[in-house]
Amino acid sequence: MDFNPSSSFMYLVAAFVIVFIIAMASFFLVRAYRRGLKIGMDKKMLKNSVLSTAIFTITPALSILIGVITLSKFLGIPLPWIRMSVIGALTYELPAATSTANALGISLSETISDPKVFTAVVWVMTLGILPSIILAPVLMKRIQSGLVKIKSKDSKWGEIFMDAMFLGMISAFLGMVFSGVNAGLKGMIPIFVLISSALIMGVIGLLIKKCHMKWLETYALAISMVGAMAFACFVTSIIV
Amino acid sequence: MNREDYEKSTYFLGKLWIWSAVVVVLLVPIVICLKYDAWPEGKAVLKGLLGVAPIYWTVGVIEVITYTPMLGTGGTFLAFVTGNLTSMKVPSALNAMQNADVKQGTEEGEIISTIAVATCSIVTTIIIALGVLLLTYIAPILDSPSLKPAFDNMLPALFGGLAVVYISKNWKVALAPLLAMIIIFILVPSLASSVGVLVPVGIIISLASARFLYKRKLL
Secondary structure (H helix, E strand, O other), X not given: OOOOOOOHHHHHHHHHHHHHHHHHHHHHHHHHHHHHHHOOOOHHHHHHHHHHHHHHHHHHHHHHHHHHHHHHHHHOOHHHHHHHHOOOOHHHHHHXXXXXXXXXXXXXXXXXXXXXXXXXXXXXXXXXXXXXXXXXXXXXXXXXXXXXXXXXXXXXXXXHHHHHHHHHHHHHHHHHHHHHHHHOOHHHHHHHHHHHXXXXXXXXXXXXXXXXXXXXXXXXXXXXXXHXXXXXXXXXXXXX | OOHHHHHHHHHHHHHHHHHHHHHHHHHHHHHHHHHHOOOOOHHHHHHHHHHHHHXXXXXXXXXXXXXXXXXXXXXXXXXXXXXXHHHHHHHHHHHXXXXXXXXXXXXXXXXXXXXXXXXXXXXXXXXXXXXXXXXXXXXXXXXXOOOHHHHHOHHHHHHHHHHHHHHHHOHHHHHHHHHHHHHHHHHOHHHHXXXXXXXXXXXXXXXXXXXXXXXXXXX
């Protein structure tokens, strides 16, 4: 059978997956929103959470779209579309496709036309990410009851524990930014970007506190991220 | 419905959705194999998996343990289906909770986190779908060399802003893990490709330093 990774059948499969994702997310959104109103949470605050998140999401979503474009060069469009919509990330999908291609001794320089190679890539991508989805419901109760125990013993330590967990995670990603320092000025670009983002957030924080521009809170993370990304283009053009 | 009932039903419905998601995810390769009558060789799949599974399965376990307490029940179920936790779901949930002035582990925190993760998932899915429809027009712009540095530096651009918010509030706790991670990455730059594995190391250092400071009443 002729094989085209961008066939209408593949688009149909992609559409089915996308509809499922939208349905699941909408279900949780409506349920949480209604519950918030029911327990007396401020309607404006709930709406602001939606707005602020939606604005913040645009830029990272565009970077995911770049992932779809990158993968589409050899996998067609529908499969990367599916994979990047369900627990996918380019950092995983690209190595998964490359690893399978290497195992089969083929190149990923052009669109895959052998259906057996294509299905091998799909299976590797699927089985590689499956544990993340399965483990969440399996481990959730244990993790949460552990946290409840910590909090019930000492509520102040429980709060610090949560903050410390997040700071530990953020430290790993902040530390990673310094991995290129040995490569000279070019390797320092991520550090400059990090600092610019921090400075922009600092200025926004001052505007919120000193100039009472509380509305900026909704856009703060999006502004600092997009501003620092624009700075990355500027500083790269100077250094490289 | 009281808080306990709400939590119980969220857990039950979440499990229903996530196991359905597992079926949907598995159906994709199955229907493609059936349609094209092209089942791959088990050896090829195994070899391909060997190249990625050890690291990604490990990161998967780490992510579940790390992010579940941060995202709450509804947020976790949804985030682990839609993915991109580090660069999108976790920052958006924490940012929304920060702006709404609610804490993780409370019912309000659970609601705001779920709203943020759900909004993030819907907006991302819509943007990707629109992008796919308009790919011919958008691809040259997004793929252009002048914009490459922007997307290459998305994580530092995101974490710089987040760091200001969280480190300024807890700089004493942040100091030890931050210094340790900076030193580790400067000494072994190749670790940057497996940053997910270093997340638990950062968390252990952070928790140990927090406990030390707390016990000495320095927090």
